[in-house]
Amino acid sequence: MGQAFGLTMPPRLDQPQERHTLAVLVDNEAGVLARIVALFSGRGYNIDTLTVAEVDPNERTSRITIKTTGTRMIIDQIRTQLERLVPVHRVVDLTEGPAYVEREMALIKVAGIGDKRVEALRIADAFRARIIDTTHTSFVFELTGASDKIETFVNLMKPLGLVEVSRTGVVAIQRGPEGM
Secondary structure (H helix, E strand, C coil): CCEECCEECCCCCCCCCEEEEEEEEEECCCCHHHHHHHHHHHCCCCEEEEEEEEEECCCCEEEEEEEEEECHHHHHHHHHHHHHCCCEEEEEECCCCCCEEEEEEEEEEEECCCHHHHHHHHHHHHCCCEEEEECCCEEEEEEEECHHHHHHHHHHHHHHHEEEEEECCCEEEECCCCCC
16 A cells, blocks of 8 residues: 555545654765655655764764654655665664664753742752753753653743753664664
8 A cells, every 4th residue: 555556645644643763774974864854855754853873983884863753654655765775774663673762862951040940950850850051040951861751841941941952852772682
Protein backbone atom coordinates (compact mmCIF):
# COMPACT_ATOMS: atom_id res chain seq x y z
CA MET A 1 0.00 0.00 0.00
CA GLY A 2 1.17 3.56 -0.53
CA GLN A 3 2.38 3.42 -4.11
CA ALA A 4 0.51 2.77 -7.32
CA PHE A 5 2.36 2.87 -10.63
CA GLY A 6 5.32 4.60 -8.93
CA LEU A 7 3.22 7.48 -7.63
CA THR A 8 2.96 8.24 -3.94
CA MET A 9 -0.57 7.92 -2.65
CA PRO A 10 -1.84 10.67 -0.33
CA PRO A 11 -2.04 9.67 3.33
CA ARG A 12 -5.39 8.40 4.53
CA LEU A 13 -6.98 10.80 6.97
CA ASP A 14 -8.21 8.00 9.23
CA GLN A 15 -4.69 6.71 9.95
CA PRO A 16 -3.29 7.74 13.33
CA GLN A 17 -0.19 9.92 13.56
CA GLU A 18 2.79 8.15 15.09
CA ARG A 19 5.98 9.63 16.50
CA HIS A 20 9.16 7.78 15.50
CA THR A 21 12.84 8.13 16.31
CA LEU A 22 15.16 7.24 13.42
CA ALA A 23 18.92 6.67 13.72
CA VAL A 24 20.75 7.21 10.44
CA LEU A 25 24.41 6.31 9.90
CA VAL A 26 25.92 8.42 7.11
CA ASP A 27 29.23 9.42 5.57
CA ASN A 28 30.64 12.46 7.33
CA GLU A 29 30.98 14.74 4.34
CA ALA A 30 29.74 18.11 3.20
CA GLY A 31 26.16 18.24 1.96
CA VAL A 32 24.86 15.00 3.50
CA LEU A 33 22.72 16.71 6.13
CA ALA A 34 21.39 19.13 3.51
CA ARG A 35 20.33 16.20 1.31
CA ILE A 36 18.50 14.53 4.18
CA VAL A 37 16.73 17.74 5.19
CA ALA A 38 15.82 18.34 1.53
CA LEU A 39 14.31 14.85 1.36
CA PHE A 40 12.02 15.74 4.27
CA SER A 41 11.10 19.26 3.15
CA GLY A 42 10.66 18.33 -0.50
CA ARG A 43 8.01 15.79 0.42
CA GLY A 44 6.32 17.88 3.11
CA TYR A 45 7.50 15.73 6.02
CA ASN A 46 8.25 17.45 9.30
CA ILE A 47 11.34 16.99 11.44
CA ASP A 48 10.45 17.43 15.11
CA THR A 49 14.08 17.23 16.30
CA LEU A 50 17.38 16.55 14.58
CA THR A 51 20.83 15.93 16.06
CA VAL A 52 24.01 14.99 14.25
CA ALA A 53 27.60 14.29 15.26
CA GLU A 54 30.58 12.31 14.04
CA VAL A 55 30.67 8.88 15.69
CA ASP A 56 33.69 7.26 14.03
CA PRO A 57 36.53 9.50 12.81
CA ASN A 58 38.40 6.52 11.30
CA GLU A 59 35.41 5.47 9.19
CA ARG A 60 34.37 9.13 8.75
CA THR A 61 30.78 8.39 9.70
CA SER A 62 28.21 10.47 11.53
CA ARG A 63 25.00 9.53 13.27
CA ILE A 64 21.88 11.55 12.66
CA THR A 65 18.95 11.13 15.05
CA ILE A 66 15.65 12.34 13.64
CA LYS A 67 12.36 12.48 15.51
CA THR A 68 9.43 12.77 13.11
CA THR A 69 5.67 12.32 13.11
CA GLY A 70 3.47 10.77 10.45
CA THR A 71 1.13 7.97 9.58
CA ARG A 72 2.50 4.42 9.33
CA MET A 73 2.66 4.84 5.54
CA ILE A 74 4.58 8.13 5.79
CA ILE A 75 7.09 6.70 8.29
CA ASP A 76 7.69 3.72 5.97
CA GLN A 77 8.19 6.09 3.01
CA ILE A 78 10.65 8.22 4.97
CA ARG A 79 12.71 5.19 5.93
CA THR A 80 12.70 3.77 2.38
CA GLN A 81 13.71 7.10 0.87
CA LEU A 82 16.48 7.62 3.44
CA GLU A 83 17.87 4.15 2.67
CA ARG A 84 18.10 5.07 -1.03
CA LEU A 85 20.39 8.06 -0.45
CA VAL A 86 23.98 7.22 -1.45
CA PRO A 87 25.79 8.53 1.66
CA VAL A 88 23.42 6.62 3.99
CA HIS A 89 24.86 3.36 5.38
CA ARG A 90 21.98 2.31 7.61
CA VAL A 91 18.59 3.50 8.88
CA VAL A 92 17.15 2.11 12.09
CA ASP A 93 13.68 2.97 13.37
CA LEU A 94 14.44 2.82 17.09
CA THR A 95 10.75 3.06 17.89
CA GLU A 96 10.08 -0.33 16.31
CA GLY A 97 13.10 -2.29 17.48
CA PRO A 98 14.01 -3.55 20.91
CA ALA A 99 13.88 -1.10 23.80
CA TYR A 100 15.86 2.10 23.44
CA VAL A 101 16.97 5.03 25.57
CA GLU A 102 16.11 8.55 24.48
CA ARG A 103 17.33 11.80 26.04
CA GLU A 104 17.44 15.51 25.36
CA MET A 105 19.41 18.29 27.01
CA ALA A 106 18.25 21.85 27.55
CA LEU A 107 19.62 25.10 28.90
CA ILE A 108 16.89 27.15 30.57
CA LYS A 109 17.38 30.76 31.64
CA VAL A 110 15.11 32.04 34.41
CA ALA A 111 15.18 35.59 35.82
CA GLY A 112 13.63 36.42 39.14
CA ILE A 113 14.14 37.68 42.65
CA GLY A 114 12.65 36.92 46.04
CA ASP A 115 10.06 34.17 46.29
CA LYS A 116 10.13 33.43 42.55
CA ARG A 117 13.88 32.83 42.74
CA VAL A 118 13.47 30.48 45.71
CA GLU A 119 10.64 28.59 43.97
CA ALA A 120 12.71 28.22 40.77
CA LEU A 121 15.55 26.71 42.83
CA ARG A 122 13.15 24.34 44.60
CA ILE A 123 11.67 23.09 41.33
CA ALA A 124 15.12 22.77 39.76
CA ASP A 125 16.20 20.59 42.67
CA ALA A 126 13.14 18.36 42.27
CA PHE A 127 13.94 17.91 38.56
CA ARG A 128 17.67 17.43 39.26
CA ALA A 129 18.52 20.41 37.06
CA ARG A 130 22.05 21.72 37.50
CA ILE A 131 22.76 25.41 37.93
CA ILE A 132 25.48 26.22 35.40
CA ASP A 133 25.38 30.00 35.65
CA THR A 134 23.97 32.41 38.18
CA THR A 135 23.75 36.14 38.80
CA HIS A 136 21.86 38.09 41.47
CA THR A 137 18.79 38.12 39.25
CA SER A 138 18.98 35.02 37.03
CA PHE A 139 19.93 31.37 36.67
CA VAL A 140 20.82 29.15 33.76
CA PHE A 141 19.78 25.58 34.45
CA GLU A 142 20.97 22.47 32.61
CA LEU A 143 18.43 19.68 32.42
CA THR A 144 18.79 16.27 30.78
CA GLY A 145 16.03 13.73 30.38
CA ALA A 146 13.02 12.72 28.34
CA SER A 147 11.49 15.46 26.20
CA ASP A 148 8.30 15.51 28.27
CA LYS A 149 10.33 16.08 31.46
CA ILE A 150 12.01 19.09 29.87
CA GLU A 151 8.67 20.39 28.59
CA THR A 152 7.16 20.11 32.09
CA PHE A 153 10.13 21.93 33.65
CA VAL A 154 9.90 24.74 31.07
CA ASN A 155 6.16 25.12 31.70
CA LEU A 156 6.75 25.35 35.47
CA MET A 157 9.39 28.04 34.93
CA LYS A 158 7.13 30.27 32.78
CA PRO A 159 5.36 31.99 35.69
CA LEU A 160 8.66 32.23 37.59
CA GLY A 161 10.46 34.32 34.98
CA LEU A 162 11.40 32.08 32.05
CA VAL A 163 13.60 34.11 29.71
CA GLU A 164 15.00 31.68 27.16
CA VAL A 165 15.25 27.99 26.30
CA SER A 166 17.84 26.22 24.15
CA ARG A 167 17.29 22.51 23.45
CA THR A 168 19.57 19.96 21.79
CA GLY A 169 16.98 17.73 20.23
CA VAL A 170 16.68 14.03 20.93
CA VAL A 171 19.56 11.58 21.00
CA ALA A 172 18.74 7.89 21.25
CA ILE A 173 20.40 4.49 21.33
CA GLN A 174 19.16 0.90 21.48
CA ARG A 175 19.47 -0.97 24.76
CA GLY A 176 21.43 -4.18 24.94
CA PRO A 177 24.74 -5.39 23.51
CA GLU A 178 23.97 -4.92 19.79
CA GLY A 179 25.12 -1.82 17.94
CA MET A 180 23.64 -0.02 15.02
